[in-house]
Amino acid sequence: MQQIDWLTRFMELTTVTGKMEVRCMMGAPWILEYPQAAAQEMPYHVVLTGRAVFENIDNGATCEIQAGDIVLLPHGSAHKLQDGSGALPMPSKVRTSGCLLISENGGDGDAFDMLCGRFLVSPPHDRLIRSYLPSELVIHSEDVNIAARKLPQAERLGRLVALMRAEAIDNEVGSGAILNGLSSAMFALTLRVASEAGEARTGMLALGAHPRLAPAAAAMFNDPARGWTLPELAGLCSMSRATFMRQFQASLGRSAMDLLTDIRVGAAANALRKTTSSTESVTDLVGYQSVSAFRRVFTERMGMTPGEWRHRALKGDTPHRSNEEASGSSDFDRGKV
Numbered sequence: 339m340q341q342i343d344w345l346t347r348f349m350e351l352t353t354v355t356g357k358m359e360v361r362c363m364m365g366a367p368w369i370l371e372y373p374q375a376a377a378q379e380m381p382y383h384v385v386l387t388g389r390a391v392f393e394n395i396d397n398g399a400t401c402e403i404q405a406g407d408i409v410l411l412p413h414g415s416a417h418k419l420q421d422g423s424g425a426l427p428m429p430s431k432v433r434t435s436g437c438l439l440i441s442e443n444g445g446d447g448d449a450f451d452m453l454c455g456r457f458l459v460s461p462p463h464d465r466l467i468r469s470y471l472p473s474e475l476v477i478h479s480e481d482v483n484i485a486a487r488k489l490p491q492a493e494r495l496g497r498l499v500a501l502m503r504a505e506a507i508d509n510e511v512g513s514g515a516i517l518n519g520l521s522s523a524m525f526a527l528t529l530r531v532a533s534e535a536g537e538a539r540t541g542m543l544a545l546g547a548h549p550r551l552a553p554a555a556a557a558m559f560n561d562p563a564r565g566w567t568l569p570e571l572a573g574l575c576s577m578s579r580a581t582f583m584r585q586f587q588a589s590l591g592r593s594a595m596d597l598l599t600d601i602r603v604g605a606a607a608n609a610l611r612k613t614t615s616s617t618e619s620v621t622d623l624v625g626y627q628s629v630s631a632f633r634r635v636f637t638e639r640m641g642m643t644p645g646e647w648r649h650r651a652l653k654g655d656t657p658h659r660s661n662e663e664a665s666g667s668s669d670f671d672r673g674k675v
Contacts, residue, residue, distance in 0.1 A: 344546050345533070347559035349526050351604050352463040354380075356521030358455040358514070360432075360439045361506055364388075366447025367425035375414030378464045380457040382521070383409040383419070386503050388450035391422040394474050406479025406499060408528055410457075412471035421450065437514030438506065453506055455521055462607050462640060462647075466600055470542040470590070475532050495527050540591040548589050550575045554582070558594070562601045563625035568594065603639045606632070610648040617644050 362370060374396075375381050383392075385407045393400045396415040402422075403409060411417060420427070428443040459467055479496065502520050505513045533543040545555050554571040571594055572582035586594045602624040609620045618629055626632035636644050 341556065341560055344542075344552065344555045344559045345526065345530055347556070348542065351559070351601065351608070352466060353460040353608075354463075354467075354522065354525055355458050356382075356455060356518050356525060357458060358438070358453060358502075358506075358517035358521050360441055360454040361435075362450070362452045362454060363440060363442045364421070364430070364450045365428070365443060365445030366421040366450070367423045367427045368430065368443050368445055368450065369418060369420040369427040370430075370441075371418040372416060374416045375411070375456065377414070378459045378461055379414055380459065380467070381411045381414065381417070382455055382457060382524075384453040384499055384502060384524075385409075386451040386453060386506070388448060388452075389422075390419045390450055390452075392419050392476065393417060397473055399474060401476055403476065404479070406496060408475075408477040408495075408499070408524070410475040410477075410525070410528055411473065412475065413468050413473045415473050417474075419452075421448065423447070436509035437517065438509065453502060453517075455517075457521070457525055463604055466604055469592075469600070470597075471529075472538045472541055472543070475528060475537060477528055477531055477537070495524070495531055498524055498527060540589065542590070545586070545590045548585070550577065551582075551586055551589055554586070554594060555597070558598050558601055562598060562605055563623060565625060566594075566598060599635060599639065602626075603636055606636060606644065607640070607647060607651070610644055611651045613652065620644065 364370075372381060383403075385403050385405050387405050389402060389404045391400060392403050392409055394411070394415050394417050396413070396417075403419075428445040430441050430443040432439050432441050434440070477495070479499075498520060502517060502524070505516050505520070529543060532538060533546045536544075536547055538544045538547075542555075545551055553574045557571065557574055558566060568579050568583060572579045575582055577585070583593070590597060606620050606624045609615045609623055610617075615623075617632070621629050621632040624632070626635070633644055636647070640647055642650075
């Protein structure tokens with residue numbers, strides 16, 4: 339089997355698509371508040387011009403963001419952005435312009451311009467993402483530029499943001515499709531930059547950035563059906579079993595066997611969406627020796643049997659999916675920004 343890097347395999351497994359929806363054009367004083375996102379959604383923001391204060395309401399984390407910065411919230415956390423003046427914000431209104439909604443106010447202070455959207459994650463991979471990615475990722479263009487010699491892909495991220503800005507400003511025929519496609523590429527590139535820049539202390543990004551542990555992660559993503567043992571995985575990393583277990587747990591926040599099980603269950607959930615895949619064939623595909631063992635593990639992780647998951651997935655009635663989510667609406671669509 340061809341050995342492919344962990345991030346490519348992670349993206350293949352989770353099926354993330356981008357949807358650009360709103361351009362916020364504010365003049366100080368202003369404030370934008372966003373509630374907790376739906377289970378299969380990850381909000382993101384791309385700053386085009388100006389400065390703002392970002393706050394993750396769920397954990398209290400705050401930071402200043404500026405032109406070129408990207409904010410991604412893998413857990414869908416409630417959050418807000420504001421100009422930082424503390425003054426009473428000017429009321430905003432929403433209008434439609436081409437493929438985007440335009441949110442703007444009448445403030446005559448410092449200008450702020452930002453693109454807002456969401457990444458849609460096919461269930462059950464929203465659980466995988468929220469388990470293995472941090473609650474927020476903030477990529478600062480200033481830090482990226484400083485590290486450009488060490489992180490050559492950072493320049494690519496900057497070019498991608500510039501292209502998104504041009505498409506949003508021009509708002510020509512096809513801009514909606516182009517912006518959605520660019521935002522999907524931005525997700526993978528943001529994860530790569532964050533991982534190699536050491537932006538995460540634990541989770542998949544920290545694991546992928548660990549030079550000695552990355553081979554084990556890649557091996558499990560590339561061949562989840564193999565009956566991996568801890569000594570084998572430790573050997574790939576040139577570590578003793580005890581050292582591997584300790585460092586893997588510290589880096590990922592979970593054990594290697596936990597990750598392998600989640601990869602297998604995720605791959606099984608994808609395969610069960612296909613009407614031609616029997617439970618027996620899926621059992622073999624993800625490396626379980628018996629259907630009963632596979633059903634037990636799948637049910638523990640998913641809260642339902644493989645048969646129940648297949649039935650719901652084929653009907654489009656995925657777990658924890660509300661009528662509002664099924665209709666494709668969001669707070670962005672309703673202009674509550």
